[in-house]
Amino acid sequence: EAQVTQNPRYLITVTGKKLTVTCSQNMNHEYMSWYRQDPGLGLRQIYYSMNVEVTDKGDVPEGYKVSRKEKRNFPLILESPSPNQTSLYFCASSFDGSNQPQHFGDGTRLSIL
Amino acid sequence: DQQVKQNSPSLSVQEGRISILNCDYTNSMFDYFLWYKKYPAEGPTFLISISSIKDKNEDGRFTVFLNKSAKHLSLHIVPSQPGDSAVYFCAAPTNTGNQFYFGTGTSLTVIP
Numbered sequence: 289e290a291q292v293t294q295n296p297r298y299l300i301t302v303t304g305k306k307l308t309v310t311c312s313q314n315m316n317h318e319y320m321s322w323y324r325q326d327p328g329l330g331l332r333q334i335y336y337s338m339n340v341e342v343t344d345k346g347d348v349p350e351g352y353k354v355s356r357k358e359k360r361n362f363p364l365i366l367e368s369p370s371p372n373q374t375s376l377y378f379c380a381s382s383f384d385g386s387n388q389p390q391h392f393g394d395g396t397r398l399s400i401l
Numbered sequence: 402d403q404q405v406k407q408n409s410p411s412l413s414v415q416e417g418r419i420s421i422l423n424c425d426y427t428n429s430m431f432d433y434f435l436w437y438k439k440y441p442a443e444g445p446t447f448l449i450s451i452s453s454i455k456d457k458n459e460d461g462r463f464t465v466f467l468n469k470s471a472k473h474l475s476l477h478i479v480p481s482q483p484g485d486s487a488v489y490f491c492a493a494p495t496n497t498g499n500q501f502y503f504g505t506g507t508s509l510t511v512i513p
Contacts, residue, residue, distance in 0.1 A: 292444070321501070330407070330505035331445070331490060338499060346500055378444050385499050387433040387452075392444030 290315045294379050294393035301369060302401050309364045309396050311379030319385035320362035321346070322354065324375040325395075331378065337362055338385055369400045404428045405493050407504035415512050420478040422507045424491035427472065431493040431502075436465060436476050439488045439506070448489070449476070481511045 333346030
């Protein structure tokens with residue numbers, strides 16, 4: 289089954305404690321991306337990757353890091369999480385970016401205390 | 402700066418009637434638009450798209466209309482069904498196709 293898998297689905301943690309949210313896709317997609325969803329703000333893009341070792345900033349990259357060492361994986365790293373990063377996060381992938389529809393994971397709800 | 406806007410946070414419609422969801426954009430360079438549907442506790446799923454070379458695209462009960470001069474698009478669902486109750490997002494990629502802008506979403510409730 290074609291899917292984008294995120295882990296964990298839920299996480300409560302404390303300010304400053306480094307965390308990683310993993311994302312994996314099994315569709316051999318070139319393009320992967322991270323979004324956060326906040327009330328009244330919709331989905332905002334954090335980072336995206338066009339291919340292995342190619343990453344770029346989206347609209348709200350501050351406080352986040354990503355890496356793309358393998359085609360299927362695109363982890364989101366919060367080196368020093370802060371309460372304003374409490375949000376619902378989605379990973380997505382598509383064949384090659386451009387106008388291709390993206391497949392989304394089911395989301396990771398992060399609470400930073 | 403919100404480049405894609407959905408000014409109606411919510412909409413309620415009777416089953417069988419038409420649902421019209423609206424989306425406005427500010428960037429005249431956008432030339433492709435997508436609609437996604439999102440159920441609670443799930444990720445968004447692609448619904449329908451439209452290229453700026455068209456003014457209408459239809460897929461079953463779903464039709465998207467694009468008015469480039471007004472920088473406005475709308476999603477029509479006819480007839481609306483209870484299973485259509487979800488949050489709908491419009492989205493647009495930049496002309497390089499790499500960066501995406503989403504609207505704030507409209508929560509549709511279809512009343513049986």
